[in-house]
Amino acid sequence: MEVNFSGVEELDRLIEGLGAAEKEELAARVLKKLSPEARSRVLGLSQSGLTVVTGSFVSLNSDIAVNIQNSSFNPEDLVKALLEYRKRSQS
Secondary structure (H helix, E strand, O other): OOOOOOOHHHHHHHHHOHHHHHHHHHHHHHHHOOHHHHHHHOOOOOOOOOOOOOOOEEEOOOEEEEEEEOOOOOHHHHHHHHHHHHHHHHH
């Protein structure tokens, strides 16, 4: 399907007309095409202190490394675990 639009506002109106599942699918497609640096900025991770690396083994810094062993990875669980780790290490 080809869509013609004349500006960002018209594109925004078109996106707003999509359902939640369609918006999620569109966002996932667009994010997948971005560079890792751009993806981090869009997701708000560029100022978080976290380093995002694709692959099965991620080293966040010299103290923390994450090994993802299954495909049902939930980023929210990782962030919660990191927050808990920081709380314990500061105690």
